[in-house]
Amino acid sequence: GTGKTMVAKRLAKSSGMDYAIMTGGDVGPLGRDATTELHKLFEWAKTSDRGLLLFIDEAEAFLGTRSRNMSEHLRNVLSALLYHTGEQSDKFMIVTATNRPGDLDSAVTDRMDETLLFPLPSQSERLRMVHQYYQLHILSRADVDDASRGTGGLPAATPDKRDALAGAAAGAAEAKGAEGDESSGDSEGSPSPEGQAAGDDVTSTPRPSLSTDGGDAPHTNGSSRRTAIGADHTNGHAAAAAGAAAEAGVVGALKALFVPQRTGPPRIRVTGVTDEMLADVAKLTSGFSGRQIAKLMINVQGAVYATERCTLTPKLLRQCVEREIRKLHKKLASGASGSPSRTWMGL
DSSP states (O other): OOOOHHHHHHHHHHHEEEEEEEGGGGGGGGHHHHGHHHHHHHHTTTOOOOOOOEEEOOOOOOOTTTOOOOHHHHHHHHHHHHHSSSSOSSSEEEEEEEEOOGBBOOHHHHHSOOOEEOOOOOHHHHHHHHHHHHHTTGGGEETTTTTTOOOTTTTOOHHHHHHHHHHHHHHHHHHHHHHHHHHHHHHHOOOOOOHHHHHHOOOSOOEEEEEESSEEEOOOHHHHHHHHHHHHHHHHHHHHHHHHHHHHHHHHHHHHSSSOOOSOOOOOOOSSSSSSHHHHHHHTTTTOHHHHHHHHHHHHHHHHHHTTTTTOHHHHHHHHHHHHHHHHHHHHHHHTOOOOOGGGEEO
């Protein structure tokens, strides 16, 4: 949690080298095959056109001093690594990281050209991390300051949202109306076969119609009559479709305004938490690593979801911080948490 892996990745990227990562814990389960696999790893590294940066995290797990009780398999793996790193190479670079530099074999540290100490983050660095993980785990899932107040617990509709929804509903109705008008125009120009057949049945006898000069004249053009009837029916269907679309648009708009759409975890409500309180969190977490600050905010998120209304309050934030501080002090007192202030990297 102090940035060792990030630095190794940046180093590989800035140098233009390929990048591979392994941990000391990967070696033990291989047993007697570990030595063979390590030889294969270095042979593969030599095939890289750009060179390979091999990052070994928790290096003390298999590169520890040979004076202590070490299994034969681990001793053979250590000997294999020392064999491949005995001379300078332009094909690969080894970067190791450990929280226990004193446990490394002296032959391993002798091969390291540079060593870097990664202290725990300062207060200003912790403040940036607190804001970063607060944004990631809380604000990205939050309705800040309970924006739904006054709507019975449902999401409030902003003016912009209301205007957009109203415009969408009106646009849908207008589109349906335009489609109906187009259908009407087609009917007037060329009646459908169905309309023709129906007209033949009902207009076999000419019927009077109002002439343009005010007199009565026989209506002898049956197709014109049938076209007019077809247009009337088309216009009626278009009006009905437009009305249905408008009604559906209103219903859809109301649902979007007042029915919450839940596709994941419930939204978090943040009430009363200020930047000053987050600054206090950074101050109180002296001794925390970056990983521990990230875990703190994850635990805050979990505590919020455990509340009835998923609400983060200053009291709940303070309780979470105090609980994580007690946990850290207990680990340090029991000796279960190594020495993070001695985090070390060898190149």
